[in-house]
Amino acid sequence: xxxxLGGWTGKLLRVDLSSGKSSVEAIPExxxxxxxxxxxxxxxxxxxxxxxxxxxxxxxxxxIFATGPLTGTPVPCGARYMVVTKGALTGAITTSNSxxxxxxxxxxxxxxxxxxxxxxxxxxxxxxxxDVVEVRDASQYWGKGVFATEDGLREETGLPxxxxxxxxxxxxxxxxxxxxxxxxHRAAGRSGVGAVMxxxxxxxxxxxxxGGVDVADPEAFMKSVWEMRAVMQDTPGKQAFGELGxxxxxxxxxxxxxxxxxxxLQGQFEEYENLNGNAIKDNRLVANxxxxxxxxxxxxxxxxxxxxxxxxxVNMHPRNWKIAGEGPEYETAWSLGADCGVGDLDSVxxxxxxxxxxxxxxxxxxxxxxxxxxxxxxxxxTADQVELPLKFGxxxxxxxxxxxxxxxxxxxxxxxxxxxxxxxxxxHPEVFMGSKGQExxxxxxxxxxxxxxxxxxxNRGACHLRAWTPGPETSGEMEPHTTEGKSEWVxxxxxxxxxxxxxxxxxxxxxxxxxxxxxxxxxxxxTGIPYTVDDFVKIGERTWNLERMWNLKAxxxxxxxxLPKRLLEEPHSAGPSAGVTVKLDVMLPIYxxxxxxxxxxxxxxxxLAELGLASL
Amino acid sequence: xxxxxxxxxxxxxxCMQCELACSWVQxxxxxxxxxxxxxxxxDEEASYAPYTCLQCDEAWCMTACPVNAIxxxxxxxxxxxxxxxxxxxxxxxxxxxxxxxxxxxxxxxASKCNLCxxxxxxxxxxxxxxxxxxxxxxxxxxxxxxxDKVHGNYLEASANGGE
Numbered sequence: 033x034x035x036x037l038g039g040w041t042g043k044l045l046r047v048d049l050s051s052g053k054s055s056v057e058a059i060p061e062x063x064x065x066x067x068x069x070x071x072x073x074x075x076x077x078x079x080x081x082x083x084x085x086x087x088x089x090x091x092x093x094x095x096i097f098a099t100g101p102l103t104g105t106p107v108p109c110g111a112r113y114m115v116v117t118k119g120a121l122t123g124a125i126t127t128s129n130s131x132x133x134x135x136x137x138x139x140x141x142x143x144x145x146x147x148x149x150x151x152x153x154x155x156x157x158x159x160x161x162x163d164v165v166e167v168r169d170a171s172q173y174w175g176k177g178v179f180a181t182e183d184g185l186r187e188e189t190g191l192p193x194x195x196x197x198x199x200x201x202x203x204x205x206x207x208x209x210x211x212x213x214x215x216x217h218r219a220a221g222r223s224g225v226g227a228v229m230x231x232x233x234x235x236x237x238x239x240x241x242x243g244g245v246d247v248a249d250p251e252a253f254m255k256s257v258w259e260m261r262a263v264m265q266d267t268p269g270k271q272a273f274g275e276l277g278x279x280x281x282x283x284x285x286x287x288x289x290x291x292x293x294x295x296x297l298q299g300q301f302e303e304y305e306n307l308n309g310n311a312i313k314d315n316r317l318v319a320n321x322x323x324x325x326x327x328x329x330x331x332x333x334x335x336x337x338x339x340x341x342x343x344x345x346v347n348m349h350p351r352n353w354k355i356a357g358e359g360p361e362y363e364t365a366w367s368l369g370a371d372c373g374v375g376d377l378d379s380v381x382x383x384x385x386x387x388x389x390x391x392x393x394x395x396x397x398x399x400x401x402x403x404x405x406x407x408x409x410x411x412x413x414t415a416d417q418v419e420l421p422l423k424f425g426x427x428x429x430x431x432x433x434x435x436x437x438x439x440x441x442x443x444x445x446x447x448x449x450x451x452x453x454x455x456x457x458x459x460h461p462e463v464f465m466g467s468k469g470q471e472x473x474x475x476x477x478x479x480x481x482x483x484x485x486x487x488x489x490x491n492r493g494a495c496h497l498r499a500w501t502p503g504p505e506t507s508g509e510m511e512p513h514t515t516e517g518k519s520e521w522v523x524x525x526x527x528x529x530x531x532x533x534x535x536x537x538x539x540x541x542x543x544x545x546x547x548x549x550x551x552x553x554x555x556x557x558x559t560g561i562p563y564t565v566d567d568f569v570k571i572g573e574r575t576w577n578l579e580r581m582w583n584l585k586a587x588x589x590x591x592x593x594x595l596p597k598r599l600l601e602e603p604h605s606a607g608p609s610a611g612v613t614v615k616l617d618v619m620l621p622i623y624x625x626x627x628x629x630x631x632x633x634x635x636x637x638x639x640l641a642e643l644g645l646a647s648l
Numbered sequence: 649x650x651x652x653x654x655x656x657x658x659x660x661x662x663c664m665q666c667e668l669a670c671s672w673v674q675x676x677x678x679x680x681x682x683x684x685x686x687x688x689x690x691d692e693e694a695s696y697a698p699y700t701c702l703q704c705d706e707a708w709c710m711t712a713c714p715v716n717a718i719x720x721x722x723x724x725x726x727x728x729x730x731x732x733x734x735x736x737x738x739x740x741x742x743x744x745x746x747x748x749x750x751x752x753x754x755x756x757x758a759s760k761c762n763l764c765x766x767x768x769x770x771x772x773x774x775x776x777x778x779x780x781x782x783x784x785x786x787x788x789x790x791x792x793x794x795x796d797k798v799h800g801n802y803l804e805a806s807a808n809g810g811e
Contacts, residue, residue: 105678106668106773133664140679193681216691242753244671244679261775319694322663327775329661333694355692 038248039101039558040064044077045143045165047158049232050091050150052167059144065561066644068534068568069100069144071127072575074116077147078125079578079648084586088118088224089206089231091151097138097197097237098145100536104136104245104324106257107554108264108546109538111135111324113220118586120224120231121208121396121450122469122493125582128225129497130197131323131538132215137195140241152233157185157198160239170235175201177389178213185238198236199226200391202438206230207448209396209471210438213388217331217358218323221393223470223492224450248560256553260541261327263550269543273330274320276309278362278540281474282370283308288512289609290479290502291366292472294373294424295402296465296596299476299604303375307365311377318356328540333358340378344431346386347439359384360394363496366474367398372405372430379427383434390438396450399471401433403451403463404443412460418443465599468493468592477599477614480505482518484614485623488593489522491579497539499525515615519622527572534571574643577627577635581648590633593620650725653761653768654787655698659778662689662696669773670700673764684750684761685770685779698779700770701748701761703727709760712743717758726763734758 040059047054059073067073074096086092096116103110113135119126138146141162148158152167155174159166173181178200186194197214203226210226211219220226247253264270272280282304285291289299305311312332321331335356360368360380364387368380387394401422407413408422415421419442422429436444446454451471455464466472470493477484482501487494499522505512510521528548532539535555548565556563583592599614624631628639640646667683675682685700707727710718717733718740720726729740736756741749749760761768763781771781780787 106665106672108775136680140681242679242681244675244677244682246677250676320661321694322661324664325668326661326663327665329663329776331661356694 036248037061037064037560038246039105039555040069041139041142041144041245043143044145044147045160046147046149047165047167048149049152049156049167049234052152054165056143056163064559066571067575068531068555068571070098070103070112070534070536071114071116071129071530072534072571074098074114074145075125075127075575075578075582077145078116079582082118084118084125084582086118088120088123088228091232093118093228093231095148095225095228095232096145097148099135099139100534101555101559102551103536104139105247105558106325107537107551107558108257108260108327109323109325109541110536111326112533112536112538113138114533115212115220115225117225117228119470119492120206120210120227122223123586124223124468124492124588125579125586126223126225126492127533127579128211128220128222128492129533130212130214130218130220131326132218133324134195134197134214134218134239135536136324137239137241139245140243141239142241142243146237148232148234151231155233155235157236157238158234159189160237161191162240162242173235174204177201178391179216179389181236182216185236189238191240194238194240196236196238198391199229199234200389200438202390202392202448203227203230204235205438205440205448207392207438207440208450208453209393209400210391211393213391217388219388219393222395222495226391247558249557253554253557256557260546260550260554264327264541264544264546267545269545270328272309273328273540273543276313277320277330277332279307279312279332279360279365280309281362282365284506285475285479285502287608288479288502288506289604289607290476290512291370292465292474292476293370295371295399295406295463296472296476296598297406298607299479299609300607301370301373301375304370306375306377307360307369307380312360312365316377316381321358323538326538328544330361330540331358332361334360334381336378336381341382344379344382344428346432346435357381357385357388359388363474364394364398367395367402368430369398371398371402371474373424374427374430375425376427379430383430386431386434386438390435392434392438395473396471397434397437397447399465400447400451400454401430403455403465404447405429406463407458407460412458462597465596466494467595468588470494475502476609477595478604478612479512479609481513481515481612481614482510482522484595484599484616485519485619486522488595488616488620489526489623491576491583498529513609513612515618519619520626523623523626524569526576527569530572530575531568534575570643574645577640577643577645578648580635581640581645584634593633650784651781652703652784652787653700653763653771654780654782656778656780656788657695657697659776660687660696660698661776662687663775665773665775666698666770666779669769673769674759682752684748684759698770699746699748701727702746703761703763708743708745709740709749712739714739721762721765724763724766727760728762729758729760731755731757
């Protein structure tokens with residue numbers, strides 16, 4: 033096969049929504065080598081092409097969908113695409129990842145990347161069938177849920193095999209944490225990428241691809257795929273995620289006092305057993321579901337009996353309530369469950385399905401409602417300000433306020449701004465539990481100290497997917513409550529996860545013990561570039577620094593690398609994590625030093641030169 | 649003894665590894681749209697049904713072909729398309745009761761499962777063992793009960809005056 037490159041299609045599709053014009057461009061080979069694809073390559077384009085100070089919801093913001101060289105191949109879990117843009121929730125660069133089947137379909141249509149610019153003059157959808165690209169009228173779908181939009185587009189076009197990513201009413205209404213849904217149940221969830229899409233008047237991207245992905249060295253590639261499958265095959269992580277879904281994690285975090293409960297006021301939830309993997313499996317599970325090429329199948333398809341549905345009062349009646357829907361996974365079971373003090377699984381499932389159909393990030397939804405519940409319990413919010421009591425534990429409030437948020441009805445209009453803006457407006461910024469404007473996910477850094485520095489330093493705001501310290505903190509490798517070694521580990525893991533995100537395969541292969549060492553050979557054989565693990569770590573570091581430079585240009589500073597007072601000064605009074613606070617003042621300087629950044633968190637000239645970023 | 653594909657839909661998670669493997673072996677590229685095994689997704693029931701050629705004993709595709717381009721592979725019993733003989737008339741795709749004969753987009757010629765010459769790639773690729781390659785007498789008889797049920801419904805309706 034010689035030096036032919038594979039894995040990539042080598043092409044990007046650029047669409048100017050303002051004019052409806054599209055063009056196909058070659059992706060420079062040196063950028064592919066230096067950033068691989070997915071997150072890295074899209075970051076590079078965003079840095080090159082866009083002023084980071086523009087308003088996230090203005091036509092000047094660009095919305096990039098990016099696959100990697102392994103997307104659409106049989107490498108286990110090669111399903112992923114990344115949405116890269118300026119986050120509506122954070123104002124920082126965001127990199128929001130999703131699975132399902134949409135990313136591979138974009139590859140099969142012939143494109144590694146899709147760059148969307150401008151703003152359509154009226155509600156529109158983008159239709160891509162191989163080299164046919166059209167911006168079409170979507171007025172009949174505007175206001176509709178994700179399910180109705182997907183089904184409607186297939187009916188309109190007569191193409192049952194269309195893969196669709198779209199926004200729900202939340203994205204149209206510019207809810208700050210609206211997500212982009214694809215294949216009905218999968219989400220590019222965080223940082224408000226759906227609001228950016230809504231601000232562009234773009235309802236959906238419908239894709240059909242009849243082409244294929246070719247690899248540079250087929251023999252070596254298939255060998256590396258089977259070696260990777262062998263590594264993953266009988267691992268406890270694969271078994272647990274396959275049998276119980278990601279919600280199996282609840283037992284672990286609760287045991288360590290790291291399951292944030294009632295807006296982080298406690299670190300354990302007394303009703304956790306109502307929400308964990310076993311509870312879902314024993315009571316509501318219909319089937320396990322895999323994304324494209326996935327050999328784990330952590331997806332849960334659940335169904336709620338009719339009598340439970342009748343308990344809830346909502347104005348709209350999502351189609352997916354009467355049929356089987358997806359979720360909850362771990363983060364959702366926590367955010368809509370423990371964080372709001374809700375121990376009723378059916379309430380969590382119903383709110384989860386509302387989030388899916390209306391197109392909202394359940395993490396920020398639950399966390400923002402939890403912050404509002406704290407204000408209600410404290411008497412800051414009064415009964416006349418909200419349509420029903422926002423008491424911790426109220427499944428009724430959870431379900432109704434989820435709907436109200438997507439449509440910005442009543443107090444839902446405040447919730448739709450996210451907990452940072454809501455807390456600031458109500459004069460109680462202390463209820464915001466997050467970083468860089470983005471709500472924390474389901475790990476309390478007082479239970480897992482390393483998550484403190486991971487949250488504070490993540491380029492897209494609080495995130496659990498860049499450096500998941502509970503792994504080494506519960507395996508015996510590191511102490512969960514101390515700071516020793518945490519910053520160094522987080523830096524290295526941020527490099528590795530970043531290049532992982534660039535390949536187009538799911539981070540969960542790591543749970544099945546397939547690390548970089550396992551899939552770097554797949555990437556090398558697919559692309560024809562002899563990547564090594566060291567190359568990947570360097571690419572991860574390059575990309576991380578590029579994102580950091582973008583954020584600094586956008587106006588973020590060291591002051592944004594911080595955590596709420598509750599984590600820094602207020603320990604839990606009971607449980608395994610009692611007495612622990614987050615020592616960010618210890619960890620952050622070590623982190624900066626480890627990265628070769630100055631005391632203000634600015635990458636040094638030497639570091640940038642070392643990474644080939646001197647021109648920035 | 650002859651072996652056949654035995655598909656167990658209950659085990660399928662909808663990951664499409666079989667489609668990737670099939671298109672790879674048949675066309676040399678990873679392209680589910682060119683796969684000869686397809687996974688049909690019943691989204692609202694969360695049910696996934698891989699389907700492909702059943703290698704019928706009485707194969708209507710063979711009967712329909714005007715140029716005898718579909719022949720029995722003597723080694724494994726698969727009905728295979730002789731591409732050089734196929735004239736691309738599509739009659740086989742219409743004759744197949746299961747919709748498992750396809751046409752290749754570029755050449756217009758017929759294409760169907762040939763059991764990969766005796767080592768089906770979809771079987772190896774499936775991560776949940778939802779596709780087996782077994783001796784014919786070991787295959788689950790899911791067609792028999794299904795046919796009995798349909799026929800029973802027919803008899804019942806006939807007895808009630810055809811309603």
